[in-house]
Each structure stands twice: as structure tokens, then as C-alpha cells.
Amino acid sequence: MHSSNNSQPMRTAITPTRSVDYPEWYQQVIKHADLAEISPVRGCMTIKPWGYAIWEHMQRIMDDAFKAIGHQNVYFPLLIPLSFMQKEAEHIEGFAKECAVVTHHRLAKDAEGKLQPASPLDEPYIIRPTSETIIGEAFSRWIQSYRDLPLCINQWANIVRWELRTRIFLRTTEFLWQEGHTAHAMADEAMIEARRMLDVYTEFAEETLAMPVIQGEKSASERFPGAVNTYCIEAMMQDNKALQAGTSHFLGQHFSRGFDIKYLSQAGMEEFAWTTSWGTSTRLVGGLIMTHSDDDGLVLPPRIAPLHVVILPIIHKDVDRDSILAYCEQLKAALQQMTYDNRALRVQIDMRDLAGGEKAWHWVKKGVPFRVEVGKKEVEAQSLFVGERCLPYKERYTQSMQAFVATISSKLATLQKTLLERARTRQMQYTKIITTKKDFYDFFTEGEGGFAVAHWCGDANIEAQVKTDLSVTIRCLPFAMQGQPGTCIFTGKLSAQPAIFAKAY
């Protein structure tokens, strides 16, 4: 099925391919890897075992990083009183259109025997679209003195935002995320914290997801509702669109004033605290897919892969079964003695009664870094028939069990590095410095698009015009280009630094 020869194009496991129809390819990768599915609940998804296992690995690694710098996990209520949402004007303005509203707390049968919402609530509740307000109320009670600061917490939670256009993992009505919230005595401490968490996200994206990102600040129009500054990391997908992969907000004293978060300073003065919040979500799974996957399906960086090696017993005759399975078990045990990323290797034997090719392609599409086929021949030769996810399927090779086990950890480390480098090269290839408005419009209408690095004077009208004309937005004002003034390509006015423009998810 998946063979090729010189005269025919290679068949791929995923139809359509990336170049034919990228959005549909994305859906098909998710379907074939069995990561998640659209649920019958409007705009929501069901995350299936393989997708959830990836998310669990993301959670564990990020959670360890948060705890290592002293953040503690908590859990706040799902439901937020409507009155709380209104205490910060920009905040409610930004979220009003996306709020799911709980208005009743009971069902009862109507005259026709049909169940209907009964018992209206005195005050409606909003299902949290984010938790600054309910956490702000708690902070106002928890914080009394400078001794209570900094206060650094995080929660892993579900979020509901009634989005009109949804796309699995990337934008769903309900999603899973972590949201960190901190309060500080001084403005600069809060700013440093917001930047520090962006660094934590950056390291996670690059070192764990092998997804290179650009750090920067959002323009005013793209800020989180209620934030003074929003910092972000932006990644480039394989269709050259940007994906916002994480945000960190310096909230100034907006929420402190809204919720009366005050502390008694060392000097004995009552002061408003300075707060931050920062979040990443299951959208990262979408970013992971679109950064590495190919026309044969998912590709997983080893640090996040639920399995590092899958062992495929290939049994043609029943008489060989016991020896083949014993050999597979021996291999599994040997591999589990090895470590990668300071943990035991994750290994599974696929015992299903399927043809070898079918089994192998199952795991290709799921992105497992290494597949090992074991038949009678391999047992006799004490060898393995190895397939690597990032080599063409045909380039499987025979290796001794001993050599495979001895080198697997370093191979995984190399793969992790290679995936990051590959993605970084791609990102650089499609990032262009643009110096005229014409080149800018051409870049997004005639070429393959990508990240346009261009000077912009800060005029929000220009930003809005570009969005209307090209569906292109300012992804960020990159930190790396701060202090590089120039001339706005749209107005000829002074620009403090270049911005990165792109089409985005």
C-alpha cells in the first residue's frame, strides 16, 4: 500500500497532503493519530487517549518548571458571579461576547412533560473565561502586608469562551489550560515576573516541544482585556501562519484597584499591589502538530512522546509465537532500563493480531519516534528491524538488539535537537525583512507568506487597515529588536522598533 518506485510519486498516509490542503491535512492528522474529535457539544472537542497523553506530558513538564521557581497550585471555582466580571471595565468589555451564562440551577417538567430550566438564580454566573476576577477577590483577602508578597499561584483548569469559529485544539469553546496569577509589592517586580514566565514558556516551547518561538510584546489592540502589557511567544506553522503559543500579562494595578488588593508596605503605607497573569493551553497540542507533522501523519519530539519505542511482533506461524514474544519482552525490559530526559524509556509491545504493515503504519501516523519489528528472522539473528519516524518508511534497517539498546537514548536526544533545528531553519527561511508597503502587500498576496519584519509607527489605524486588507496582524514587537528605530513602511514616520506581521491562527 505504501510502497513507491521511481516512476510513481510516493503514496502518503495522510490525504490530502500539506501542499494540497493544509487545513484539511491538519484535521486528517488528528483523525489518523486518534488525538481528539469534534464533540456533539457546539465548538467543543473530546480529547482521546493519545492526545490526552501528550497533554499530560506537557502538564508534567510545565508544572515541574513552575514549582521549581516556587509557584504553588490551587483551585478556584468554575463559576464567576456576573458582578465580579464587571469590576474591571476593559476586562468585561473584552469577554462579554464570549461568556457562557448559567441562569438556572434546576430542571423541572413543563405542562407538556418536557424538562425545562427551573429555579432562576438571583445573580447569573459566568463559566470562567479566565480567572483574574475571582482570584482578585481572594487576593484582596489573602494579602494584608508586604510580608504576604509576592504571592505566586497557578491552576490547571478548564475554560469556556464562546468562540464563533472553532478549530480543534487551536480554538475551541472549552479548552484546558494553566493560568498563573501573581501579586507583587512593586511594579518592576511584577514586570520581571511576567517576563520570567514568558522565559519559562519559551524554554518549554523550544526545549520540550522543539517549537522555536519569537518573544515580544503585543500591540495595544491585541492586549489581554485589562492588561497594561501583554507579552507573548509566537511560533510559525508549516503553512507559514503564526500561532500564539503562550501569553504573559503585566496587569499593572487594574485588577488591584477593581478588587481592592491592598497591602501595608514596610513604610506603613497602604498600597495597591501589582499583578500578573500568564497562560498556556491545549492549543499547544495544535501547535505541536503543525510544527513537526508531515504527510505521513504526526511527528512527536521525544520529550513529549507518550511512547518512545513501539515493538511490533510479526508472527507468521503459530510455532514461532512464544520465542518471538519472549524476545520482544526481553527487548522491552532492556529498553526500560535505559533513560531519556531523566526518566525510563516509554515502551510498548503492540500485541494486536494485525498484518505487520498495518501495525507499523498505525504507529507512523501516531508519531512514535522508533518502531521495531521482530519476526522469526530477527530472533534467530538477535537483531531488530528498525523504523525511524523521521526517515522514509522504506529506509528501515537491521541492527543488533545490543546496539539498538545501547544507542537509543542518544538517538532520542539527537532527534529532539534535529526537530528543533529543522523548525528553526524553516522559521528563518520564511521570515523576511520588508522595507516598503508594496513589498509588504506582495509578501502576503503573491508569495508563500510568513513573518514580515517591518517598521510600524504605532498607528492603530494602519494596523486595522492591514488586518482588513490582508487578514494580517501584528504578532508582536520582538524583544530582540528593541532599540532598533527606523522608518514606518506605511507612513514614513518614526518607528521605535520593527514589528512582526503575519497571518495567524
Added chain:
Amino acid sequence: MHSSNNSQPMRTAITPTRSVDYPEWYQQVIKHADLAEISPVRGCMTIKPWGYAIWEHMQRIMDDAFKAIGHQNVYFPLLIPLSFMQKEAEHIEGFAKECAVVTHHRLAKDAEGKLQPASPLDEPYIIRPTSETIIGEAFSRWIQSYRDLPLCINQWANIVRWELRTRIFLRTTEFLWQEGHTAHAMADEAMIEARRMLDVYTEFAEETLAMPVIQGEKSASERFPGAVNTYCIEAMMQDNKALQAGTSHFLGQHFSRGFDIKYLSQAGMEEFAWTTSWGTSTRLVGGLIMTHSDDDGLVLPPRIAPLHVVILPIIHKDVDRDSILAYCEQLKAALQQMTYDNRALRVQIDMRDLAGGEKAWHWVKKGVPFRVEVGKKEVEAQSLFVGERCLPYKERYTQSMQAFVATISSKLATLQKTLLERARTRQMQYTKIITTKKDFYDFFTEGEGGFAVAHWCGDANIEAQVKTDLSVTIRCLPFAMQGQPGTCIFTGKLSAQPAIFAKAY
């Protein structure tokens, strides 16, 4: 503050004590250990860092146990269409009164500028009170053939049930839980699964929480809405009331028929699958508190304690600071080399600038198993001043650092065992075999109560009468007493086996 002498009663850290006002003592233990607080959202709680850390340890240990037997984690939507809830008649009957209903998906300002729910939904959504229905819909699509069975999944999620009377951790409008859902080809496989998960819960309750439980089956009136059988584990709290600590349901084909979960059997016939579900929740934190804690606050079994040892530097003169802190760091490093429960010991140095007694009591109330005070004297003698949570505060002792480090792992193991034995002894002490109706009524009105083991003929009217008269319910028909027929103490009729009656949370 906490001293005592022979003529005065010992002061306790928690007021009131258990014997004076048990419910208020429970609230005060939670407050002093800073585990959680009542939130401004009706009936909901905010779980604070120390409480959440306990829950995280529970999650990790249970999750490992589920995965070890092949269950996979998934995530289903929070919102359930009203029409789904109605597909199983008993199910909706049981939950209708507790449903939080989402009716709108937008907020907009009314004529007076007040924000109001806008954009009504075509069909209301229920915030999941449990997920059998939404998972049933998915199972009907995921399951086609006997090859797809058994299907064993679990999710960690938040749940909303609009309870009228709430009590922190034990019964809250929103709570956190895990819910497992499985589908099987044969009825007996599903029954075995439901029982197996009850065994997993039992082992967790006893070996991890050191909370002895009784396994049994619920009477019909106490079954989960839509279940054929509900199995449960019941623990005894220190006020002799019962706490249902986990349930596992054999759902028969109720949900399969409601949601059309069919499979093609090996014989080529279309059959309905047999399903189970099982859950435990943050209520276990409440059970943990009420099983072990005393009049000085929380007591934690080592397996679940966020910290095993807290080190308290006692610095009277600034000149001693460096040597004391260096000694504390040395101790911390040595302890972290030790393991308990196959993991490194969890150790923290409390660097706060507080008086020694205040610091020590802080950790007594939080239930940390071992406290180690280190002052100038200890540094000079290479010793430690050790306090054990389960010894009276006054009985602190001096030990060499070497001896403490060498014995800490076995001391923790002993403590874990001791707590279980202590609770088991208590449970046995307050479990009485009752043979007459008069003794039964006396047991619950005149004595200290507890678990009454009594024959019951199965008449639901008797059960209801007892509930009305005494607020006593049948906790379970214990498995251990199956096949022990007798005479019903209420009616004189035949009883298949004794039941356990108790007042309950």
C-alpha cells in the same frame, strides 16, 4: 502558649476540640491548616496550596494505579446537551434537581446599561453532574466490534451538583473528581470490572490514606441513578459517622440502550455492551482530615503528606545565622537522598523570621509528620531537636543528625502503618452487632453511635422509616458478610445477609 502543667488541662491548637463540637472542629482544622476556604460562589470552595498539594498526591497515586491496569485518560466536554441527560430515565430523574443550566452565550447591556444574559441557546446545556451520557454518546460511535472491547477510560474533571447543604470538601456545589467509564462484551466482565475498581479504591484508601473501609453493595434506594448495582467503600469518621469514600457502578445495559452502544459479537450478532462507571473525589480530603486529625490540627499519613520533614532554623543571634543555615541545608540534602515510597523524601526549610514556637505550631497544625528544630546548640552537638506529629508536643527529643537521617524512612513507614491500625481499631471499637430493634434505636439515640451491623429483610419502607426516625441509612451490604442469612431485626422476616447502618456525611 501551648505549655501545660499537672494542674491545668493541656491547651490545644484547635478550638473547639473534637469532643466539644465536632463539625466546628472540622472547619477549624481546615482553616488552621490553610487547606481550603468557602468561596463567594454559592456552595463552592477554593482549594488552597496545602489542600491542593494533598489532592495532587492522591491524584498521582490513583492515576498510576489506573494506568497500571490499562485504563487511559481522556477529556470530555464540561457541557452536556439537555437532550442527552434525558436518554436514561432514572438518570435524569436523579440529577434534575441538582443541575446547573447554561441558557445563554453572551452578555449585553440592557436599556439601563446593566449587563444581562443575551443570545439564548437553542438547547440548554447542563454543566456535567457526571458524564455517563456524554460518554455514552461517544462509546456508541467508538465501539463497533467485540475487538473494540473492553474499552476502559478515565477522566480527571470538575463536576457541578447544586447541593442545598454544602460542607467544605465533603459536599460542595463544584468538586474535583475522577470518573472511570468502561464498556464490555459480557455482563460478568463488567461486574468484575466494577468490583476490581472498588478493590483499587480500597487499596488506595487503606494503604495510601491509612483510612480503613468496608466494601459492600448499596441498597436499591442508595444506588447511583441509572445503575443496576452500586458498590461502595465506607469509612468511619471520628464522630462515628460514615463517609462514602468511593463508588463503583455496574450499569448493566441501561446506558447502552439509552445511547445505542452496540457491538458485533464474534458470532456476528449485534449486541448491547455492558458498562460501568466509578469515581472518587476531593471529598476524600475531608475523609482524610476526619480520620486522623486531632485537637492540634491536621495529621497526615506520610504517603500523602506534601512534606515529610520540615526543618526549623532557630536563630537567636545574628552571628549564628550562617552556621545554623548551613547545617540545615546539610540536613535537607542528606534527607533528600533518602527515599520513602520509592521517591525522594519531601523536605523544606522554614526560613520565615518567626519565633520557634510559632513556626513549630504552624507545621503541627498542617500535619507534617516530622519537625526538626536546629539552633546553635544542635549545630555544636551535631544533633537535632525532633518533634513528631503523633507524639505530644512536649515530647520532643534530641537525636544525632546521623541517627535521624538513617532512621527516617523506616519511621515514616511505621507511622503510615500505625495510623491505619489506629483507625482500624477505632472502627472496630464502634462497630456493633445489633440483634433487636430496641437495641438498634438505643444504639443511635443513647450511645455514641457507630456502625450497626444488623439483619434487614430488604424492605425499603423499613429503610425509609429508620432514616426518618434516626437519620440513619444503610451504608452497605458488606461483601464480607455475604452468605450469612439471619432474621430481620425489624420484621422478623428472613434476611439474606446483615447490612451496615450508620449516620453519614
